[in-house]
Amino acid sequence: MAGATAALAPRTHERYRVSVEEYVRFRAQGFLVVRDLVPSAEVDELRAHTDDIIHQRLELPGVPPAPVGAAAGHSGILDPALLGEIERRYVRIHMLHRRLEIHERFLLHPRILDVLEALIGPDVMAMQTMLFLKPPGSDGQGYHQDSYYIPTLPDSLCGAWLAIDRADLDNGCMHFAVGSQHEPIYPDAGNRSGHYPLGELQDLAIIDHASDTDESRNGLTPIARRHEASWVAAPAEPGDVVFFGGHVVHWSYANRTRDRFRRAFVGHYANARSFTQWGGGNGAHILARGRTHLACARPAFGTPCAATDPEPPSAGAPPAPTMMAAGGMMRTTATDPERLDPAKHDE
Numbered sequence: 001m002a003g004a005t006a007a008l009a010p011r012t013h014e015r016y017r018v019s020v021e022e023y024v025r026f027r028a029q030g031f032l033v034v035r036d037l038v039p040s041a042e043v044d045e046l047r048a049h050t051d052d053i054i055h056q057r058l059e060l061p062g063v064p065p066a067p068v069g070a071a072a073g074h075s076g077i078l079d080p081a082l083l084g085e086i087e088r089r090y091v092r093i094h095m096l097h098r099r100l101e102i103h104e105r106f107l108l109h110p111r112i113l114d115v116l117e118a119l120i121g122p123d124v125m126a127m128q129t130m131l132f133l134k135p136p137g138s139d140g141q142g143y144h145q146d147s148y149y150i151p152t153l154p155d156s157l158c159g160a161w162l163a164i165d166r167a168d169l170d171n172g173c174m175h176f177a178v179g180s181q182h183e184p185i186y187p188d189a190g191n192r193s194g195h196y197p198l199g200e201l202q203d204l205a206i207i208d209h210a211s212d213t214d215e216s217r218n219g220l221t222p223i224a225r226r227h228e229a230s231w232v233a234a235p236a237e238p239g240d241v242v243f244f245g246g247h248v249v250h251w252s253y254a255n256r257t258r259d260r261f262r263r264a265f266v267g268h269y270a271n272a273r274s275f276t277q278w279g280g281g282n283g284a285h286i287l288a289r290g291r292t293h294l295a296c297a298r299p300a301f302g303t304p305c306a307a308t309d310p311e312p313p314s315a316g317a318p319p320a321p322t323m324m325a326a327g328g329m330m331r332t333t334a335t336d337p338e339r340l341d342p343a344k345h346d347e
């Protein structure tokens with residue numbers, strides 16, 4: 001449990017309240033697009049940050065400096081050599097929230113957390129960040145399920161994919177196989193993800209090469225095809241956020257444009273009561289909302305979130321209703337059995 005001394009930080013953003021219809025849609029299709037969730041001025045700041053990366057104005061911790069001359073000659077449309085270099089280096093930049101304040105701030109963006117609190121919370125742990133630059137001409141990512149890469153028990157993983165540029169069919173927006181959110185996680189031959197005992201389901205296919213853009217190699221191709229009638233593209237405008245569960249099979253195609261990046265900032269989260277050994281275990285991941293009985297981390301740069309909140313007053317929660325069987329029916333009752341025991345009051 002996070003112990004903290006600071007006063008509760010004032011809210012900086014209008015709270016986003018998820019509707020029942022959105023909650024149901026997230027479960028019915030395995031993903032949910034929330035339009036205009038992040039204010040445009042903040043997306044502009046994130047875009048400017050990615051421009052600094054692209055034009056080598058910023059040294060990224062852990063990424064070797066570009067060869068001399070790689071950034072030369074920029075004038076609107078980037079030269080193909082530079083695009084190739086960007087693609088090679090920055091296909092996907094992982095975990096910069098542990099090194100750069102701006103990544104931590106977007107990982108813990110209050111309006112993104114508002115949605116997660118409703119979809120997978122109320123206790124939310126922030127686990128991973130990825131920055132996709134996806135320059136013109138660059139490849140997509142083949143069929144995959146995120147819980148394969150980030151196992152949590154119980155499995156409550158959810159991605160939040162924030163569009164920095166417009167993402168559409170030409171520059172490689174996200175796609176989902178609706179229905180596949182009900183599929184189990186398909187393990188690889190070595191069960192490298194480790195958390196899914198192979199004996200749980202008698203006929204669970206062992207697959208390899210998830211995420212491979214070559215469909216003939218990607219072992220999830222038959223699973224994705226099984227749901228082909230309900231494949232859905234998820235185009236997004238800057239500031240829109242696509243939320244998707246850890247089981248839904250998803251992918252993106254190549255950026256086929258000549259001059260448009262498709263940048264996106266992705267956070268991965270789970271319920272803070274789920275156990276994980278991934279990425280250093282629970283103790284390495286930030287308690288973003290709510291509370292947990294498990295270990296958790298504080299944000300390295302102090303971005304306000306549950307881990308930086310003071311302990312809530314220990315007034316105690318009201319008693320939870322319990323379920324009691326009566327005549328073959330289940331009914332809810334308060335925890336005071338004297339007051340509401342159906343055997344005493346139903347005659």
Ligand SMILES: O=C(O)CCC(=O)C(=O)O
Pocket residue numbers: 130132140141146159161172250251252264266
């Ligand atoms: O942005 C993309 O192209 C792929 C993102 C993705 O699949 C993910 O975040 O799991």
